[in-house]
Every structure is written in C-alpha cells, then in structure tokens.
Amino acid sequence: MLSRPVRLEIQRLLRSRSLIAVTGIFCGVLLLTGLASWLDVRDHAKTSDRVGAEERRRWLDQGTKDPHSAAHYSIYAFKPARPLAVIDPGVMPFVGETVWLEAHMQNDLADRPQQTTPLFERMGLADPAGILQRYGPVAVFLLAFFVAGRERETGVLGLALGAAARPAIAVHAKAAAVTIVSSAALVAPVAAAGALSLATANDATIDDALRLSVWTLSAVAYVGILSAAAVAIAIAAPSSNRSLTGLLFIWTAWILSATPAASALSERLRPTPSFQDLKITLAREAPPYWSAETGEEQVATLLERYGAASPQELVEKGINLRGAQLDLAERHAQAVFDREIGGFYNRVADQDRMYAVLGWLSPAVAFDVVSAAVAGTDFTHHRHFIDAAEQYRRELVNRMNADLIPHVAVNGQEWTSDERLWAEVPAFDYARQRLSDGAAAAAVAAVALGAWLAVAFAGVSIAARRVRP
Amino acid sequence: MGYEVRRVLASRIVWAVLCLNAAAGAWGAINTARLHRDQTADIERLRSAEAEWYAGLKRQTAAYARPAPEVLPYWQDPTSASGFSRYFLRRFADKPHYPLSPLAVGQSDVLPFAMPVRLETLFGADPAYDFEPPRALSTGVFDLAFVLIFVVPVTLGAAAASIAARERDQQILALVASQPVDPRRWWRRRFAALAVVLVPAAAISVVADLAIAGAPVASAWGDTLAAVALVSAYVLCWLSIVAAAVARGEGAVGAIATVAGLLLMLAVAIPVTASAIFRRVAPPPSAVDDVNARRDAVDAVQGSMRLVVSRGLTDGLGARADELDPMSLDYSTRLIPVTKELERRLQGRADARQTHRRLSATVEAALGWVSPSVAMHAALTDLAGTGQSRHQAFLDDTREFQLSLRRFMYPRVLQAALQPASRCEGCRARMVFTDFDAIPTFAALPLGPRERLATALTTALWLLVLAIGVLVLSFQRLSSWGFGNST
Numbered sequence: 010m011l012s013r014p015v016r017l018e019i020q021r022l023l024r025s026r027s028l029i030a031v032t033g034i035f036c037g038v039l040l041l042t043g044l045a046s047w048l049d050v051r052d053h054a055k056t057s058d059r060v061g062a063e064e065r066r067r068w069l070d071q072g073t074k075d076p077h078s079a080a081h082y083s084i085y086a087f088k089p090a091r092p093l094a095v096i097d098p099g100v101m102p103f104v105g106e107t108v109w110l111e112a113h114m115q116n117d118l119a120d121r122p123q124q125t126t127p128l129f130e131r132m133g134l135a136d137p138a139g140i141l142q143r144y145g146p147v148a149v150f151l152l153a154f155f156v157a158g159r160e161r162e163t164g165v166l167g168l169a170l171g172a173a174a175r176p177a178i179a180v181h182a183k184a185a186a187v188t189i190v191s192s193a194a195l196v197a198p199v200a201a202a203g204a205l206s207l208a209t210a211n212d213a214t215i216d217d218a219l220r221l222s223v224w225t226l227s228a229v230a231y232v233g234i235l236s237a238a239a240v241a242i243a244i245a246a247p248s249s250n251r252s253l254t255g256l257l258f259i260w261t262a263w264i265l266s267a268t269p270a271a272s273a274l275s276e277r278l279r280p281t282p283s284f285q286d287l288k289i290t291l292a293r294e295a296p297p298y299w300s301a302e303t304g305e306e307q308v309a310t311l312l313e314r315y316g317a318a319s320p321q322e323l324v325e326k327g328i329n330l331r332g333a334q335l336d337l338a339e340r341h342a343q344a345v346f347d348r349e350i351g352g353f354y355n356r357v358a359d360q361d362r363m364y365a366v367l368g369w370l371s372p373a374v375a376f377d378v379v380s381a382a383v384a385g386t387d388f389t390h391h392r393h394f395i396d397a398a399e400q401y402r403r404e405l406v407n408r409m410n411a412d413l414i415p416h417v418a419v420n421g422q423e424w425t426s427d428e429r430l431w432a433e434v435p436a437f438d439y440a441r442q443r444l445s446d447g448a449a450a451a452a453v454a455a456v457a458l459g460a461w462l463a464v465a466f467a468g469v470s471i472a473a474r475r476v477r478p
Numbered sequence: 479m480g481y482e483v484r485r486v487l488a489s490r491i492v493w494a495v496l497c498l499n500a501a502a503g504a505w506g507a508i509n510t511a512r513l514h515r516d517q518t519a520d521i522e523r524l525r526s527a528e529a530e531w532y533a534g535l536k537r538q539t540a541a542y543a544r545p546a547p548e549v550l551p552y553w554q555d556p557t558s559a560s561g562f563s564r565y566f567l568r569r570f571a572d573k574p575h576y577p578l579s580p581l582a583v584g585q586s587d588v589l590p591f592a593m594p595v596r597l598e599t600l601f602g603a604d605p606a607y608d609f610e611p612p613r614a615l616s617t618g619v620f621d622l623a624f625v626l627i628f629v630v631p632v633t634l635g636a637a638a639a640s641i642a643a644r645e646r647d648q649q650i651l652a653l654v655a656s657q658p659v660d661p662r663r664w665w666r667r668r669f670a671a672l673a674v675v676l677v678p679a680a681a682i683s684v685v686a687d688l689a690i691a692g693a694p695v696a697s698a699w700g701d702t703l704a705a706v707a708l709v710s711a712y713v714l715c716w717l718s719i720v721a722a723a724v725a726r727g728e729g730a731v732g733a734i735a736t737v738a739g740l741l742l743m744l745a746v747a748i749p750v751t752a753s754a755i756f757r758r759v760a761p762p763p764s765a766v767d768d769v770n771a772r773r774d775a776v777d778a779v780q781g782s783m784r785l786v787v788s789r790g791l792t793d794g795l796g797a798r799a800d801e802l803d804p805m806s807l808d809y810s811t812r813l814i815p816v817t818k819e820l821e822r823r824l825q826g827r828a829d830a831r832q833t834h835r836r837l838s839a840t841v842e843a844a845l846g847w848v849s850p851s852v853a854m855h856a857a858l859t860d861l862a863g864t865g866q867s868r869h870q871a872f873l874d875d876t877r878e879f880q881l882s883l884r885r886f887m888y889p890r891v892l893q894a895a896l897q898p899a900s901r902c903e904g905c906r907a908r909m910v911f912t913d914f915d916a917i918p919t920f921a922a923l924p925l926g927p928r929e930r931l932a933t934a935l936t937t938a939l940w941l942l943v944l945a946i947g948v949l950v951l952s953f954q955r956l957s958s959w960g961f962g963n964s965t
C-alpha cells in the first residue's frame with residue numbers, strides 16, 4: 010500500500026537536479042573521508058603489526074640479564090585499530106595508541122594523534138559518522154523541504170491529502186522516500202567504506218560484520234528520525250519561509266550544538282576529578298623508587314612473611330631480598346593503581362553513561378553514542394585495551410620478580426636469566442571486545458534512538474491530520 | 479536610514495536571535511573558562527606538590543646528615559648528585575592561560591598545560607598530558623568559538639534574510655518598486671541598517687559573554703578590541719553573503735539556504751578535504767615508527783655502552799675522563815652520555831616532526847585565505863592562546879629549560895664522579911648536592927601583545943576586505959529590483 014507512493018516520491022526527488030547535486034556533494038565528501046579514513050586505518054594496522062612483531066623479537070633477543078632489568082625493558086603495546094574505526098574513529102584520535110608496559114608504573118597511553126595536529130585537521134577530522142551525524146541533517150532537511158514544504162506553500166499538499174483515501178499514508182510515504190534517498194546518499198557510502206575495511210582487514214571477524222550491520226541500521230534509523238521530523242515540520246509550518254528557517258534552527262540547536270552541549274552538561278553533572286591530582290597521589294602512594302624508610306618497612310614485612318630474624322637469614326633461606334622487595338612494591342603499586350586509576354576511569358565511564366542518557370534530549374547524541382559503541386571506538390572499548398595491557402604488564406613483571414626471588418646474589422653478582430625465561434612470557438595478543446560485551450553501555454542510547462524514531466513518525470501522522478485542503 | 483534601523487530593532491526574530499546567541503555564547507565562554515580555571519588550579523597543585531617535595535628532601539637531608547652504620551644506595555640518597563639527578567629532581571613547565579582564553583578552547587583541551595621536565599627525557603619534556611574524558615574531546619567543547627563560527631552565521635543570517643527579503647516574500651516588492659526609489663540605494667540602506675544593528679550587537683554580546691565568564695575584558699583592552707574587530711568583521715562577512723543572495727533575487731529561503739550551504743562548504747567541506755589530502759600527501763611521522771626507532775637506538779647504545787660513555791665523558795671532562803672507568807659509574811651518571819647519544823641518533827626523526835609541524839602551520843595559514851571559517855577559528859585560538867602556535871613556543875621554551883637544567887646538574891654529577899668521596903664522613907648520606915633552592919625554575923616567555931594580536935587583526939582586515947568586496951560586487955550588479963524567485 011505504501012510502496013507505490015514511496016516510489017513516486019523518490020522519482021520526484023530524483024528528478025530535481027539541484028537536489029541531486031547537493032546530496033551528491035554530501036555523498037562525495039563522505040566517500041572521500043571514508044576512503045581517507047580507510048587508508049589511515051590500514052596504514053596504522055600495518056605499522057602496528059610490523060613494530061609489534063619487532064617488539065616481540067627484541068624481547069626474546071634481549072640477551073642475558075637481571076630479570077628486573079628485563080621487566081624495565083619490557084615491551085611496548087600498540088593499540089590495534091578496529092576495522093570499523095574507518096566509519097567512526099570515536100575517541101581514537103584523542104587517546105594514545107602506544108603504551109610502555111614497564112615495571113613499577115601503569116603508564117598512560119602515549120602519542121595521541123590529535124595532540125600534534127593543527128586546528129584545521131581537527132575541524133576536518135576524517136570522521137564519516139561525525140559528518141553524517143552533524144551535517145547530514147542539512148541534506149535530509151533540504152530533501153524533506155522539497156517533498157513537503159513547497160507543496161504546503163502552494164496548497165497542492167492540502168488538495169492532494171484532501172483527495173487521498175488515507176492522507177497519513179501519503180505523508181508517511183514522503184517521510185519514507187526522504188529516508189530512503191538520504192540513506193542511499195549518506196549512509197551507503199559510509200557503510201561501503203566500512204565493508205571495504207572489513208574486506209581488506211586481516212583480522213576482521215563475524216562480530217565485525219555484525220557491528221557493521223547494526224551500525225548501518227542505526228544510521229538508517231537516525232536518518233529516518235530526521236526525515237520524519239523534517240517532513241512533519243515542513244507540513245505543519247504556516248509558510249515555507251518559516252519551515253526552512255525552523256529546520257535550520259533545529260539543525261543548529263538540536264543537532265549541531267547537541268553533542269558538544271550534551272558533553273558539557275554531562276561534565277557538569279558527572280565531573281571527573283583532576284588528573285594532575287591523580288598523578289600526585291600516585292607519585293606519593295606508589296612511587297617507582299622507594300625511599301630508605303619505605304625500604305626498612307618492606308624488609309620488616311618480608312622478615313615476618315618468611316619467618317626470618319634478619320636479612321642474612323633470608324639469604325640463608327634462599328630468598329633474594331631485593332627480588333622480594335621489588336615484588337612487594339609492585340603488588341602494592343598494583344593495588345594503588347586499581348584504586349586510583351581504576352577509580353578515575355570509572356568516573357570517566359560514569360560521565361559517558363550520563364552522556365548516553367542525554368540521548369533522550371537529542372537523537373544526534375543518541376546516534377553519536379551508538380555509532381562509536383558499535384564501531385568499537387568508544388571509551389568502553391578503549392578501557393578494555395588499557396585493562397588488557399595492564400594485566401599483561403602485571404603478569405610479565407610478576408613473572409620476572411618471581412624468577413628473581415628464589416635466586417640470591419652470589420659473590421655480589423645478581424642472578425641473571427636468558428631467553429628461556431623471556432619465552433615463558435607469551436606475546437601480547439589483544440583479544441578485542443565483542444559487540445555483546447562492548448556495546449552494553451550504549452543500550453540506553455539505542456533505546457532512545459528507537460523512541461525518537463517512533464516519536465518522529467507519530468509526528469508525521471499528527472502533522473498529516475492538521476493539513477486542511 | 480533611521481526608519482530601516484527602527485524596522486530592524488522592531489523585529490522579534492532579531493531580538494530572539496541576539497538573545498539566543500548571547501546566551502549560547504555565555505555558556506560557551508563559561509565552559510571554556512571552567513576548563514581553564516581547572517587547569518590553572520592544577521598548575522597551582524603541581525607547584526604546591528613540588529614545594530612539599532623539596533621541603534621533604536630538606537628534612538630527609540637533615541636526618542641523613544648524622545652518623546650511621548651504612549651509607550644509603552645512591553638512588554635513595556637525595557644528596558648524591560647523580561642519585562638526585564635521576565630519582566629526586568622534580569621540575570615542571572607550565573603554560574598559563576592568556577586573559578581572553580575563554581574566547582576559544584582551541585586545542586587547550588588536548589594539549590598539555592603542564593609537563594614534567596626530566597634530564598633524560600629526549601628532546602624536552604615528558605610526553606605527558608592531562609586526561610580529559612576522550613568522548614568530550616571527540617564531541618568538542620561547546621565554546622564561544624563554536625557559537626561564533628557555526629551558530630552565529632546561521633541564526634543572524636536567517637534573521638537578516640527574513641528582514642531583507644520581507645517585501646519580496648510578501649509579494650509587495652512591486653509596490654516598493656513603483657515608488658521613486660533607486661534600488662541600489664534602497665538595498666544599501668537596508669543592509670546598512672542591518673549591519674548597524676547586528677554587527678555592534680554581536681560584538682557587544684561577545685564582550686559581555688567574556689565578562690560573564692570572568693575574563694578581564696577591561697584590563698586586557700587590547701585583546702578585547704582585537705576580538706571585537708574580529709567578530710565584527712566575521713558577522714559583516716556573513717551579512718554580505720545574505721546581501722548578495724537577496725540582491726541576486728533570492729527570497730529569505732534562498733538566502734538562508736545559501737548561508738547554510740556556504741557555511742558547510744567553508745567550515746566543513748574545505749577543512750575535511752584539505753585534511754584528507756594533506757594526510758595522504760604529507761603524512762605525519764608515525765608515532766609507532768618513532769617507538770621502533772627509539773627502541774633500536776636504545777639497544778644499539780646499550781650494545782656499545784662502554785664506547786658511548788667513554789666518548790661522552792671525554793666530551794664533558796676532557797683529559798680527566800681517563801680517571802674514570804665507564805662501566806663502574808652508576809646508572810644515573812652513565813645516563814648523561816647515553817641521553818646525548820640517543821638524541822644524536824634520533825635527531826633526524828625529531829627534525830622530521832618539526833618540519834611536518836611547520837608544513838601544517840603553512841597549510842593552515844593558506845586555508846585561512848580560502849575559508850573565512852578556518853581563518854576565524856585560527857585567529858580566535860591565537861588570540862585566546864589555545865592553539866598550536868603558542869604550544870609550539872611553549873615546547874621550545876620547555877626544551878630550553880631542560881637544557882638549562884642539564885647545564886646546572888651535569889657538571890655537578892660529573893664532578894661527583896671524579897671525586898666520589900662523601901662530604902660527611904660516616905653519615906648516611908653523601909651530602910654532595912644539597913643546594914635544592916639553586917635549581918633553575920621554568921619561566922615561559924609570554925608572547926607580547928603585538929605577536930598575540932597580529933593574526934587577529936590581519937584576519938579581521940581580510941574578512942573586512944572580503945565583506946566589502948562581496949557587497950560592492952553585489953550592489954554593482956543590482957540594476958533592477960529583481961523580483962526573481964520568491965522562495
């Protein structure tokens with residue numbers, strides 16, 4: 010019943026050269042950014058894989074040395090780019106991509122791509138989903154204005170709906186036609202870039218294909234919301250002038266300003282503590298090098314633990330005091346990191362949850378959250394990598410210390426190990442988070458997106474009822 | 479003219495738009511001011527922590543200057559020159575905000591505002607940063623610059639278009655045309671009235687927004703005037719585009735669509751395309767490859783440690799270097815020649831980064847001549863002191879500071895290596911280096927007002943020339959009333 014009017018509306022849209030030109034420009038910009046983003050992600054993946062293999066070789070070939078020196082040498086871990094970062098880089102340009110997993114310290118990820126770029130690169134970030142979310146609505150609104158606003162102005166719409174057996178169907182057909190054409194122009198190029206990335210990635214999985222499907226559905230839903238809302242406004246507005254002015258105001262206030270405004274609001278509602286304060290606390294409570302006084306406390310603890318009366322007796326029991334001290338300090342630091350750094354990241358995640366809730370105020374916010382979560386480029390996925398890297402670091406450092414503890418120094422010469430020990434530490438092989446685990450935090454935004462879609466199409470029905478011949 | 483001005487002032491949409499922009503701008507400025515206030519508080523926190531640290535070291539030094547059965551290992555002894563240089567030296571470089579920093583967040587949410595400086599870090603400060611929630615960084619902060627660049631053109635453009643094209647949209651332009659009025663004169667007065675109301679209103683609104691956010695607009699009057707000039711020229715530029723559209727025969731809808739389309743092209747399509755092309759044509763040096771090169775260099779230096787240290791000692795001590803066995807020196811002392819050698823080996827990569835940074839700045843400057851939106855954003859961040867140009871100056875100052883710290887500490891460490899005896903016989907600490915108050919502190923050289931204001935004033939002038947050019951061309955071609963397209 011709906012397909013014929015939809016087809017007719019689409020044919021009408023495609024007959025307008027100026028509209029084709031405008032949507033074509035959007036399509037071209039999205040294809041260009043998708044392609045640029047794919048090349049960036051592909052190059053980064055190649056470099057990370059190559060240098061990651063080099064790191065493993067360096068670790069194994071480091072020669073004979075004190076295991077604690079090996080723990081300091083350690084490895085660098087590189088955050089692998091997710092194939093779908095091509096469609097939505099999310100937080101990736103703003104978080105580090107390398108981390109040194111050395112003893113004593115949970116280092117921050119270093120080398121944030123956006124830290125060294127000029128302003129115009131930030132303005133022109135290769136972010137197809139961002140362009141679709143922020144600027145795509147202009148194309149959608151122009152299409153909606155064309156199919157509904159102009160007819161409304163001339164009175165043709167009133168006559169057509171008056172003559173229609175079921176006016177709501179005719180209006181819904183307009184919204185559906187705008188959704189289909191907008192999706193073809195705005196969503197398809199981005200999804201194609203995502204598919205290209207999956208097809209050329211070495212490590213793409215079924216989970217990635219599922220993610221791309223969900224992202225495409227979400228994007229179509231977002232475009233559907235905008236299309237229906239724009240058609241409803243274009244029909245309900247008293248003049249085409251007010252209709253287009255209203256749509257532009259809506260774009261500015263409800264879409265373009267929505268994400269930074271919601272971000273600022275969530276920062277107000279769920280502020281994060283000072284990061285410098287965190288650093289000061291870490292330097293105080295888990296310093297990488299302990300003082301003489303702390304060293305004395307450590308020795309007392311270890312003597313009690315091993316049931317020895319003096320350090321000399323520990324040596325006689327075959328315990329390397331330095332190794333045991335390193336192990337004690339390391340485990341103490343790990344507990345501090347869990348409490349302080351983990352607590353800080355929990356607050357960041359909490360703020361992100363608040364931002365997702367604000368998706369109820371604007372579909373742009375809801376789509377922003379869902380898009381990054383589904384692409385695997387939000388903070389939840391980033392933290393998964395941080396935690397995996399930290400877990401690996403702890404296992405590596407604890408293994409090195411465990412090797413040192415039962416080997417006392419002989420004639421002042423510290424114990425050394427070789428490749429046999431280094432090979433016991435497996436290569437850092439990061440297992441990416443699956444969609445079902447990683448995107449759970451975005452569920453509220455997904456529900457909001459669905460609700461916005463229902464409300465928008467309900468708005469079309471209401472607007473249709475208000476039109477008089 | 480007076481009648482036209484009164485018409486503009488009587489328009490509800492004008493007042494609605496001005497109030498909306500002022501409120502949005504104030505919120506944006508407050509958001510930025512809050513971020514910068516937090517950063518300033520963090521700098522104070524770091525300063526207090528550093529003062530506490532040195533107070534603690536002085537207490538430790540006093541406690542260790544007593545007879546004890548064992549001498550501390552050098553890395554636990556703050557009075558050992560080499561131990562201090564690696565394990566106790568704490569200094570940081572900070573970048574205080576300019577008076578009008580609430581004008582634009584720029585890159586100040588991404589770039590570090592305080593960086594620990596250590597002797598052995600290669601080429602300057604530690605690559606530390608302040609961890610802002612990354613989602614907030616990706617959405618961007620809702621700041622005054624965002625309002626000025628994106629919101630103001632659309633809202634003021636819509637208001638101006640609806641007033642300018644009212645007669646045309648109400649189909650009464652023919653009535654006006656039947657009067658003895660020259661069309662050019664009529665349009666000129668109309669746009670002069672719009673400019674007389676909207677340009678000062680936008681400029682005053684920005685000053686009020688900054689004042690609400692706590693910026694010292696009166697004492698920093700030079701910066702404030704530059705901001706006013708910049709905003710006025712930018713608003714005039716967009717008004718000239720509305721004027722051109724209306725003069726061409728467009729109705730309000732057409733004029734608004736023109737403004738939105740141009741804004742998308744200038745503020746989005748141009749930077750996106752330029753960025754995509756620039757990254758392919760001149761890709762930035764890979765951070766991952768940097769790590770690889772650094773690790774290779776460290777391995778190579780470790781593999782030839784004796785040679786590297788011995789050569790470094792000869793450079794620093796001359797013939798007296800022969801008195802030292804390179805491999806018996808402690809790790810901190812060996813770090814002096816090792817750091818120097820690593821910097822020598824990795825200089826090429828550091829130079830490549832600098833070259834790329836300079837090229838980026840050149841491309842950004844060139845884009846500013848093509849896109850008023852890019853130019854406006856760059857000028858606002860320069861005036862606010864929140865962009866890359868100021869940060870680069872800060873990094874250069876930080877590197878200079880690191881070198882001054884090295885010049886202070888290295889001779890003391892090498893001297894202690896030549897004369898390793900403790901200055902406090904039988905004490906727990908060596909008491910070789912205790913002059914903590916003499917350690918240099920960081921003092922960034924602030925950019926002078928001329929350097930700060932240069933970009934803003936140049937950009938304002940360029941935007942003004944652009945606006946006048948568009949207006950002159952539009953009105954020159956206006957020979958009839960152009961009843962044209964009403965939508």
